[in-house]
Amino acid sequence: MASLSLLIKPASSSCNLNCKYCFYHKISEKRSTGSFGIMDIDLLEIVVRKALEYAGQTCTFAFQGGEPTLAGLDFYKKLIGLQEQYNTKGIKINNTIQTNGIAIDEEWAQFLFENHFLVGLSLDGPKDIHDSMRVDAKGKGSFKKVMNAVRLFDKYKVEYNILFVVNSHTARHANKVYNFFKKNNFKYLQFIPCLDPLNEKPGRYEHSLTPGHYSQFLKSIFYQWYKDIINGDTISVRTFDNYLGIIMGMRPEACDMLGECSCQFVIEADGEVYPCDFYAADEWLLGNIKQNGFEEMKSSETAVRFIQASRNIHPECRICKWNNLCRGGCRRTREPFDDGNPSLSYFCTAYTEFFEYAMPGLYRLAKLFSYK
Numbered sequence: 001m002a003s004l005s006l007l008i009k010p011a012s013s014s015c016n017l018n019c020k021y022c023f024y025h026k027i028s029e030k031r032s033t034g035s036f037g038i039m040d041i042d043l044l045e046i047v048v049r050k051a052l053e054y055a056g057q058t059c060t061f062a063f064q065g066g067e068p069t070l071a072g073l074d075f076y077k078k079l080i081g082l083q084e085q086y087n088t089k090g091i092k093i094n095n096t097i098q099t100n101g102i103a104i105d106e107e108w109a110q111f112l113f114e115n116h117f118l119v120g121l122s123l124d125g126p127k128d129i130h131d132s133m134r135v136d137a138k139g140k141g142s143f144k145k146v147m148n149a150v151r152l153f154d155k156y157k158v159e160y161n162i163l164f165v166v167n168s169h170t171a172r173h174a175n176k177v178y179n180f181f182k183k184n185n186f187k188y189l190q191f192i193p194c195l196d197p198l199n200e201k202p203g204r205y206e207h208s209l210t211p212g213h214y215s216q217f218l219k220s221i222f223y224q225w226y227k228d229i230i231n232g233d234t235i236s237v238r239t240f241d242n243y244l245g246i247i248m249g250m251r252p253e254a255c256d257m258l259g260e261c262s263c264q265f266v267i268e269a270d271g272e273v274y275p276c277d278f279y280a281a282d283e284w285l286l287g288n289i290k291q292n293g294f295e296e297m298k299s300s301e302t303a304v305r306f307i308q309a310s311r312n313i314h315p316e317c318r319i320c321k322w323n324n325l326c327r328g329g330c331r332r333t334r335e336p337f338d339d340g341n342p343s344l345s346y347f348c349t350a351y352t353e354f355f356e357y358a359m360p361g362l363y364r365l366a367k368l369f370s371y372k
Contacts, residue, residue: 004055004294005264007062007277008047010071012036012269016102017067017142020133021167021207023278024066026197031282036270038071041078043271047289048082052091054294060094064277069103073111080115096120098163100134101149102142109152119160120190121149125177129170133207150184161188161236168194168206171213174220182228182235190238191221193347198281199336202346215350219357226361240362246325247366256330261310263298273297275306278332312341316348322355 012035013028028034051059061079063071076097083093097112098120112119123146124130131141153160162181164170170177181189194209196202203210218239225237242252252258263286266274271289274280284306286297297303310331317328328334329345337343345351 002056003058003060004051005060005062006047006051007064007264007266008039008068009036009065009266009268009280010039010044010063010068010075011066012038013066014038014070015065015067015100016070016136017100018135018137018139019165020135021165021194021205023195023197024280027278027280030198031280033270035066036268036272039075039269039271041075043269043290044075044079045082046271047267048079049086050289050293052083052086052089052093055091058092058094060096063095063097065098067100067102068097069099069108073108076111076115094118098122099149100142101146104149104152106152106156109149109156109158112153112158113156117158119153119158120163121146121153121160122163122165123147123150124164124170125173126180129173129177132169133165133167161190162186163190163192165192165194166214166217167209168213171209171217174217175224178221178224182224187234188236188238191217193333195278195332198278198332201336211347211350214347215353218350218354222354222358222361226358226365229365240358243325243358244362244365244369247362248370256332257327259311259327261307261331263303263307265294265297275303276332278330279306309337309340309342314342314344316344320352322352325355326351 013024014035014037015022015025051061079095087093095115096118100122122134124134127141127143130143130146134142136142164177193214194207196205196208202208221237222240225235225240228235238254242254242257246252246257255262255264261276263275264277266277266280267289268274268280273286273289273292274284275286276284284302286292286300286302313328317323317326320326328342329347329351331342333345333347334342
């Protein structure tokens with residue numbers, strides 16, 4: 001039996017911030033039910049039991065939102081107990097959580113360390129940049145609270161990486177952002193391109209990320225990253241790490257670089273399941289974990305249709321010299337579809353310009369690492 005990875009929304013779309021670019025808030029607004037509240041323990045038990053019965057070698061429980069800490073620390077303490085109870089096959093369990101850091105205190109930090117959670121902490125750079133978008137309901141910035149979470153994670157030796165959303169404003173300050181992360185000794189960075197709402201033509205919002213801005217951002221960050229590696233100061237940037245891995249013959253771990261979608265099993269707080277975080281919409285509902293099993297949902301007509309559509313290759317991609325690296329890009333950036341098929345990626349020109357710029361450096365690093 002294959003490994004299983006779940007993305008669980010224990011607090012649904014509820015959040016203690018009101019970030020201006022939040023894609024999940026936009027998705028939930030268009031569902032028949034916007035927020036499903038907080039997942040109850042009985043449902044959590046069903047999720048854990050069915051997951052560990054189905055999984056083979058490993059099982060990953062990833063918690064996201066909204067803001068997953070709103071489910072409360074007791075929820076996660078119960079999770080650990082249920083995993084111990086139902087892991088009768090001795091499967092390797094991975095727990096991860098993506099948080100804005102607002103609710104993190106000493107007790108949270110100690111729990112995350114003791115139970116080996118990998119944490120993705122959302123931080124968009126220095127205070128002026130971060131607070132321009134990541135605000136609470138009153139419009140107040142969240143930077144100080146996030147940096148307090150950083151302090152607690154460091155104190156308790158919590159394993160964490162930084163999640164940074166690239167939008168129209170932050171993209172113009174790539175060097176400032178990178179230097180801030182470097183100054184704070186953040187060694188694991190994940191840059192996430194800002195996406196406009198599903199089924200809307202991109203580029204309509206103040207924060208919308210244009211291909212031009214994204215290209216410049218990627219090239220600026222790559223220059224700093226490459227220079228640091230050559231000088232022996234290695235910082236992990238997930239996007240670049242994956243491109244380097246592809247060149248060296250490895251399979252990318254980032255799903256948007258695989259060339260086709262998979263069924264991620266996004267589980268909402270009421271048990272409803274969707275194939276992808278970007279597509280947690282009514283039309284892509286696979287079933288409910290209370291009544292349906294993972295194999296049943298994976299084999300459903302909706303899941304098959306979702307995956308099959310992502311395999312359609314745009315004619316321009318077939319003749320592009322960067323197709324082996326880009327692989328068409330994430331399906332979500334290829335919306336809206338054209339006559340039932342994915343369009344050319346909105347960021348196509350950004351990737352083309354980036355590869356032209358970065359390829360000599362990536363090949364040099366590939367040779368460097370292959371000799372180690």
